[in-house]
Amino acid sequence: MLEGAISSLSDGEHPIVHSDRGWHYRWPGWLSRMEGAGLTRSMSKKGCLPDNAACEGFFGRLKNEMFYFRSWKDVSINQFIDELDRYLRWYNEERIKMSLGAMSPTAYRRSIG
Numbered sequence: 001m002l003e004g005a006i007s008s009l010s011d012g013e014h015p016i017v018h019s020d021r022g023w024h025y026r027w028p029g030w031l032s033r034m035e036g037a038g039l040t041r042s043m044s045k046k047g048c049l050p051d052n053a054a055c056e057g058f059f060g061r062l063k064n065e066m067f068y069f070r071s072w073k074d075v076s077i078n079q080f081i082d083e084l085d086r087y088l089r090w091y092n093e094e095r096i097k098m099s100l101g102a103m104s105p106t107a108y109r110r111s112i113g
Helices: 002-007 027-037 051-068 078-092 105-111
Strands: 016-019 042-045
Touching: 002 027, 051 078, 078 105
Parallel strands: 016 042
Antiparallel strands: none
């Protein structure tokens, strides 16, 4: 996965890679690939559950709203990527959240400048 992500980067792109504290993210091979690509590691503090809570909640919603209750048997990888992209755009631009004052995440960010 990391190699695929690195190969898709344009010259000068050096994103931050956030992970949990799993052993594979601390493996010397992973670390050398990250360093070689000029990527910055971001990792939650040990025992700091709120760091991951938002992501875990989002992925749970994504699975419930988009993934489960649908057969993906005859869907190609490219079709799945297109479907996921549509979902992410809908989630960010149209789906309202009561915790954001009944606004979408995009509308909320715009409202706070």
